[in-house]
Amino acid sequence: MTTFRAFRADTSGDTVDRGVVEMSTDDLADDGALIEVHWSSVNYKDGLASTPTGRVARFSPMVPGVDLAGILLEDAGDIAAGTQIIVHGYDLGVNRHGGFAQFATAPHDWIVPLPSGLTTREAMVLGTAGYTAALSVIALLDHGLTPSDGKVLVTGATGGVGSTAVSMMSQLGYEVVASTGKPDESSFLTDLGASEIIERSMLAEAGKPLQGMQWAGAIDCVGGVPLANVLAQTAYGGAVAASGLTAGNGLPTTVLPFILRNVNLYGIDSVQTPIERRREVWQRIASDLKPAGLDTIGHDIGLDELDDVLTGILDGKAVGRAVVDLKRS
Numbered sequence: 001m002t003t004f005r006a007f008r009a010d011t012s013g014d015t016v017d018r019g020v021v022e023m024s025t026d027d028l029a030d031d032g033a034l035i036e037v038h039w040s041s042v043n044y045k046d047g048l049a050s051t052p053t054g055r056v057a058r059f060s061p062m063v064p065g066v067d068l069a070g071i072l073l074e075d076a077g078d079i080a081a082g083t084q085i086i087v088h089g090y091d092l093g094v095n096r097h098g099g100f101a102q103f104a105t106a107p108h109d110w111i112v113p114l115p116s117g118l119t120t121r122e123a124m125v126l127g128t129a130g131y132t133a134a135l136s137v138i139a140l141l142d143h144g145l146t147p148s149d150g151k152v153l154v155t156g157a158t159g160g161v162g163s164t165a166v167s168m169m170s171q172l173g174y175e176v177v178a179s180t181g182k183p184d185e186s187s188f189l190t191d192l193g194a195s196e197i198i199e200r201s202m203l204a205e206a207g208k209p210l211q212g213m214q215w216a217g218a219i220d221c222v223g224g225v226p227l228a229n230v231l232a233q234t235a236y237g238g239a240v241a242a243s244g245l246t247a248g249n250g251l252p253t254t255v256l257p258f259i260l261r262n263v264n265l266y267g268i269d270s271v272q273t274p275i276e277r278r279r280e281v282w283q284r285i286a287s288d289l290k291p292a293g294l295d296t297i298g299h300d301i302g303l304d305e306l307d308d309v310l311t312g313i314l315d316g317k318a319v320g321r322a323v324v325d326l327k328r329s
Contacts, residue, residue, distance in 0.1 A: 035068065058094055063093070141172075203225070
C-alpha cells in the first residue's frame with residue numbers, strides 16, 4: 001500500500017466539500033493497471049464533476065480529473081510497465097477516481113502509449129481538450145476543407161478546445177477567425193495564429209435561419225444560439241464540427257442550412273472513442289497536428305490551486321489550459 005496526495009470532492013450534499021487529502025492505493029479500483037500520475041489538466045467537465053449541481057460525478061467523494069499522463073507501473077496488455085502513457089475519457093474522473101491524484105488505475109483498454117514527439121506535460125497541455133480539438137480539425141480535413149476555401153471560425157476560442165483548435169488550424173495554413181467573450185485576451189489569440197478576433201456578442205442573439213455566408217468551416221465549442229448562427233453563416237458545402245455546450249445544449253436552428261446550402265454538421269465525442277482510433281489521433285497530435293503554441297496555451301498549477309481554478313472554469317474565466325503538476329510536494 002502506498003499513500004499519496006489527491007484532490008477529492010464530496011458532492012453528496014447541497015454544498016461541496018473539496019480539497020487536498022491523503023489517500024492510499026487501496027482506495028483505487030482494482031480492475032486496472034496502477035499508474036504513477038505526473039500531469040493532469042483542468043477541463044470544463046472537471047468543474048461540473050466538482051459541484052453538486054453538475055450531475056457528472058457518479059459517486060462521492062471522488063477524485064475528479066478526466067485525463068492524466070504518467071508512468072505505467074504494471075504491464076497492461078501489450079504495454080509494458082515503465083512506459084509513459086496517457087489516459088482520458090471513458091469513466092475516468094466520472095465513475096472512478098481520476099487524474100487529480102499522484103496515483104490512479106485504469107483498465108488496460110483505456111491506456112494510450114505516449115507517442116514520440118510529445119512529453120507527458122505536453123500531452124496534458126493538450127489533454128482531453130486538445131484531443132477534442134484534434135478530432136474537430138480532422139473532421140474538417142476529412143470533409144475536404146482546404147485553406148483556399150476561405151475563413152474558418154472557432155467559437156469559445158480562449159478555452160481549452162478553442163485555443164488549441166486556433167493553433168492547429170492556423171499552423172495548417174488556414175485563415176482563422178476567433179470568437180471570444182474576452183476581448184482583453186486578443187493578443188493571446190493572435191499569438192496562437194488567429195488572423196481576426198470577433199466579439200462573442202456577434203453570435204449571441206438569435207438570427208435568421210439563413211444569413212450571409214462568411215465561413216468555409218467552423219469549430220464550435222459552445223453550442224446553443226451561437227452554433228445556430230454559425231450554421232446560418234456557413235458557406236455552401238461547408239462544415240461545422242461541434243463539441244461544446246457552454247452556451248447551452250439546445251440548437252435553435254432549422255433545416256435550411258442543411259438542405260439549401262449543403263452544410264454539414266459533425267458531432268465530436270471525445271469520451272467513448274474506440275482505443276484504436278484514440279491511438280491514431282494521438283499519433284497525429286504528436287506530428288502534423290502538434291500545435292506550435294503549447295507554451296502559450298498551458299500554465300502549470302499544483303493540487304492546492306485546483307479549487308480556485310475549478311471555480312474559474314465554470315465562471316467562464318479560463319484562458320488556455322491549466323496543467324496540474326502532480327510531482328509538486
